[in-house]
Amino acid sequence: MAKIEITDLCKDFSVEGIKTVHAVKHATLTVNDGEVVVIIGPSGSGKSTLLRSVNKLEEPTSGSIRIDGIEVTDPKTDLRKIREEVGMVFQSFNLFPHLSVLDNITLAPRKVLKMDKKEADELGLSLLRRVGLEEKAKNRPTQLSGGQQQRVAIARALAMKPKAMLFDEPTSALDPEMIKEVLDVMLDLAKEGMTMLLVTHEMGFARAAADKIIFMDSGEIIETGSPQEIFTNPKNERTKSFLEHIL
C-alpha cells in the first residue's frame, strides 16, 4: 500500500490569458498507508483540482506530491507507472461506451500490463463478482443504471491492482437510491485497508469510514481533523457554517 504526501501545492488557472485564478493555494496534507482521507468543502473550493493533481491529470503550478517517496511532479518520473498504481474513480463514471462491461475492466490490464485475454477475463469477472455485477459482464455500460456504472468504474480501477485510490465525487451524479450501493463497495475497500483519498459530499460515509477529514474553501485547506473533531467540534467559523448548511 502507499503513502501520499502533498506539500505546499499550488494550482493557478489562467483564464483567457488575462486573469489568474488560484484554484489551490499552498495545500499540505498526508495520506498514510491504509488511511482514508476525505476532502469536503463548497463547490469551487479546489477539492477536485487538488485530487486530480495527485495522478497529474492537473499539472500543479508549484509544490510537491510524493507517492511512496517518489516525486510525481519531477519531469523524470514515469507518470504511467504512477497512474498504474493510483486508481481513480470519476464523478461521471467515464466508462468506455463502445466496450462491454467486462472489456471496460480488462482493457487496461491487457494493454498496459500485457496480461493475456484469458487471465484478464478471469480477473475482470472476479472483480465484477466483488461489486455484485457478474451477470452484467456482457452488457454495454449504457444499459446499466448510474450506480451500477460507478461500481463497474471502481472495478475497472481495481483491475490495475492499485496501491491507492482517488475518488472524485463518486456519488454526486447518482440518484439518491443508488448512492448506497456505491458507498457499500467503497466501505468494503476501506475496510480492506486500501489507501483512499476522496472528495465527497456524503457526510455519512465520511463519518463512518474516514480517518481524517479535510475542509477546503477558496483553494485553501482550512481545517484538518478526525471525523469526530470536524463534525462535533469544528474550530474554524467557515467549517462550522459549511457544516450547518449541509447537515
Place this chain on the structure above:
Amino acid sequence: MEKEKLEEEIRTETIRKKVVSVDSAVLAAQKPQTITMTDGPLIPKKGEKHVLSSWRVTFIGAIVLLLGLIIFKPEPYRQIFLICIQGAPVTFQVTVFAIIGAVVIGTFTGLGSVSSHRWINMISGVYVELIRGIPLLVQLIFIYYALGRFLHLEGMVAAIIALSICFGAYMGEIVRAGIQAIPKGQTEAATALGMSKTQTFIHVILPQTVKVVLPAIGNEFISMLKDSSLVSQLALADILRKGREYISRTFLSLETMLIVALIYLILTLVLSRLVGLLEERLHKNNG
C-alpha cells in the same frame, strides 16, 4: 471602489466554478452529435416522418416523370436517356474512388488538426483553409492540369485525385469534430488507468469517433455524387458531359438537362436512403 471589488470577487468566483467543477449533468446529457459539413443532413431517418414522406413524394414523382417521358414521348427523350445513362459508370467510379481518397486524406488531416505537434497542426490547418477558400471548380481544374503537366496522369486518375484533395479538407474537419466530440472524461479515464497517448487514441477515442463520423461521411458521399458532375469540365464522359455533348449536336438543351437532372435526382435519393438504412443497422448493432 468597494463595489468594483465586490464585482471582481463575483466574477472570479464564477470563473473558478467554470474552470474547476466538472458538470456531470451536462456530460450525461451529451448525446452523440451529428456533424454536417457541406450540405446539411441529406439522409432521412426513420423517426423523421415528414422527411421520409417528402422523400417518397420526390422519389415517386421523379420516377414517374422520367418513365412517363421515356414511354409517352420517346422522341427525343428515350434517346437522351440512353445516351446520358452511359455516363453513369464514370460518375460512379469517380464518386466511389474519390470518397475513399477523401476519407484517407481526411483522416490524416483530422488527426493533424488535433495533434499537439505544432508543425503538423499548422500544415493541416493551412491545407483546410486553402481548400475552403477556393471554389471547388477552380481547384478541380487547377489540380487536374497541374497533375497532368507534372505527373502525366490519365484524366480519370487526375480527376479522382483532384476531387479527393478537395473533399479531403472537409472530411478532415469532420474527423476533427468527431474526435473533439468525444468527452474529455474518456481520455482522462484512460490516462488514469496508465494507458499511453497512443493506446488511448487507438482503443478509446478512435472506435468512438468512427461511430460519430459515419453519418457525416454518408452525407459527403451523396454530396460527392452531385459534385462529381464538375468533372464534366475535365473532358471525362460522365452523365453531365454526355448530356452536353448531346446538346451540342441537337440543340435540345432544355429536354436534355431535364433528363440529366432527373437521373442525378433519382441516384441521390436512392443513395441517401441506402446510407440511411446502413446507418440504422449500425446503430442497432452497437446498441
